[in-house]
């Protein structure tokens with residue numbers, strides 16, 4: 001059996017949407033992007049949605065929008081994909097890395113301790129689709145002491161008057177927090193539509209705004225749209241209309257707009273996300289959970305509790321008591337059986353570039369512990385029950401025959417799937 005890790009969901013409706021775009025002969029930013037933005041608004045109930053060509057460019061845009069510059073600090077978790085920290089470096093600012101919790105997400109207490117008068121933003125990552133503890137993070141950045149030491153330097157910073165909370169929601173489209181989309185919980189939420197994510201546009205991303213009322217949403221939307229198009233006051237579609245040739249450049253923008261040909265892929269997927277693609281992921285997560293729950297070594301990923309529900313982007317299980325080498329051996333054995341798995345993530349301080357600029361894994365013990373025992377299993381709508389069963393039985397066989405496993409059942413995680 002050959003089981004890929006995360007193939008994109010390409011069905012007839014995707015093909016039809018893309019063909020429709022080609023036949024209309026409008027391939028760059030236009031009606032499909034607009035429609036995708038509308039779908040994201042109705043899915044998340046956000047105030048505004050701006051599609052871009054990647055999560056990374058969306059993050060750079062929003063940091064620049066907030067005036068992040070050399071000398072500023074942005075707090076990020078050590079346990080994430082490189083883009084979270086690189087977006088900060090691209091603005092000339094310093095990513096201040098903090099450790100994560102057992103649920104893989106940024107530790108709010110570590111955030112509190114890392115705040116200085118130079119802190120301008122926090123980028124919290126919803127790992128695997130599990131929403132961060134946004135109520136606690138919001139309480140920290142709005143506490144009188146933290147607000148008092150905030151030093152606004154731009155008009156946006158003066159308007160907000162505090163640290164900007166950005167959600168790296170690359171994994172978490174469709175995740176829920178106290179009955180609303182988790183995206184509602186941050187000032188700015190950025191999704192990724194990279195090929196491996198729950199919804200893909202091949203490459204792409206979307207910025208959702210849920211700013212306090214001092215901001216005029218329509219103005220920010222128009223400004224950010226221009227920002228994605230070189231600061232040009234008219235997009236290509238408007239220019240293509242008769243007599244519309246004259247345009248102006250109003251400021252130094254970026255060029256990070258999403259093309260319609262890409263939006264078409266995501267549009268077809270998002271139309272069936274809530275009713276079809278997302279429930280299919282949840283079923284697989286339940287099958288995994290029930291398949292492994294009796295194993296003494298099984299540590300369940302956070303999936304659902306009374307406040308939050310994941311969008312099941314990954315199934316990042318952990319194997320209690322194993323070393324990094326043992327984990328690597330298990331992955332090799334799964335690979336021999338045709339099962340592709342992954343590790344999310346190699347903590348940033350373990351990567352050459354971040355080591356070179358001074359980050360040390362010793363400062364992030366929880367990130368290392370999570371990483372060294374973690375394996376992400378395949379999870380996607382087209383994974384068949386037979387394949388899921390094969391993955392479960394293969395992993396159980398491999399772990400139980402090769403590994404020294406703890407004799408006592410691991411304390412049940414409080415983050416249980418409903419059975």
Ligand SMILES: *Cc1c(COP(=O)(O)O)cnc(C)c1O
Pocket residue numbers: 053054055056057080081083084125168170171192193194204205
């Ligand atoms: C995929 C990913 C990104 C980057 O997304 P791109 O669209 O490829 O720029 C950022 N953060 C996390 C946590 C991711 O998994």
